[in-house]
Amino acid sequence: MQYWLMKTEPDVFSIDDLKNAPGQRAGWDGVRNYQARNFMRDGMRMGDQIFFYHSSCDPPGIAGIAEVCKECYPDPTQFDRKSEYYDPKASSAKPIWYMVEVKFIEKFPRLVTLDELKNLQAKLGDFPLLKRGNRLSVMPVSPAHWKQLLKFCK
DNA sequence: GCCAACGTTGGC
DNA sequence: GCCAACGTTGGC
Numbered sequence: 001m002q003y004w005l006m007k008t009e010p011d012v013f014s015i016d017d018l019k020n021a022p023g024q025r026a027g028w029d030g031v032r033n034y035q036a037r038n039f040m041r042d043g044m045r046m047g048d049q050i051f052f053y054h055s056s057c058d059p060p061g062i063a064g065i066a067e068v069c070k071e072c073y074p075d076p077t078q079f080d081r082k083s084e085y086y087d088p089k090a091s092s093a094k095p096i097w098y099m100v101e102v103k104f105i106e107k108f109p110r111l112v113t114l115d116e117l118k119n120l121q122a123k124l125g126d127f128p129l130l131k132r133g134n135r136l137s138v139m140p141v142s143p144a145h146w147k148q149l150l151k152f153c154k
Numbered sequence: 155g156c157c158a159a160c161g162t163t164g165g166c
Numbered sequence: 167g168c169c170a171a172c173g174t175t176g177g178c
Contacts, residue, residue, distance in 0.1 A: 007176090033161075033174095056176055114177080133159035135175045156178085163172080 002043060003146040005051040005129055006066070006102075007137040015052050015063040015107050024104035029075045030085045032097060036138035041072045041098045043140065050102060051141060051149070053129070054111065061113035062153060070101035112153045124148055 006028065008014070018026050031037055048068040054060055074095035077085035090096040121130055128139045141149070 009176090035161090058178095060177070133175095135160065137175085158177095159175085161172105161174080163170105165170095166168085 002045065002048045003050070003141040003143060004039070004044065004048060005053050005062075005139050005141050007053045007055040009056045010054045010063070011057065014054065015066075015104070018052070018066060018102070018104045019107060021104070025069055025101055027070075027099050027101045029077050029099045031075070031099065031137060032085060032087070033135075033137060036136055037098055039138045039140065040100050044068050044071065044100050046071060049105070049146070051146075055137075059111065059113040059115065061111040061115075061117070062108065062149070063111055064107040065105040066102040067105050068100055069103035072098040072100050075099040108153050112149075116152075117149075120149070120152060 013026070018024065028040070031040065046068055050066040050068065051062045052064045052066050054063050074092070075085070075097040077083040078087040078090040078095065078097045079092060080086055085097075087096055117127065118130060121127060124145055127145060128134060128136070128141075
């Protein structure tokens with residue numbers, strides 16, 4: 001079992017949107033960064049747990065937990081000319097971008113803000129999310145960090 | 155809205 | 167393969 005953190009803009013797709021989605025499941029399409037793609041394609045397996053992070057909002061922070069409920073498959077938006085995620089270099093024979101599906105697990109009683117995470121850094125040590133200039137939308141979380149953050153978030 | 159940081163693109 | 171230009175992310 002592995003642990004992850006995934007960013008999303010709540011204006012576009014929030015933890016409540018996931019909670020209210022059919023079957024409380026949703027596809028994580030639109031990732032167009034190779035490193036993030038590789039984490040989804042090569043790292044994410046059924047049942048992996050995910051911190052659901054709200055970014056580009058006030059305040060940003062961890063909103064809850066999701067779980068991988070379907071492993072990677074080609075992201076159909078890359079073939080869709082009308083999609084903002086359309087990629088002319090991709091073909092169904094040679095897809096470039098992949099996505100997973102995630103399932104709602106829980107929403108925390110309150111958003112655990114980026115500020116609080118920064119304050120925890122002294123105790124937890126380096127957390128990839130807090131690295132300067134980090135823009136990855138999908139990143140691994142170590143089991144130790146997961147455990148401690150979870151305790152703090154609940 | 156600004157801008158630092160970083161990824162990607164494309165000319166050479 | 168280098169690197170300047172450009173685009174995007176995301177906190178502030």
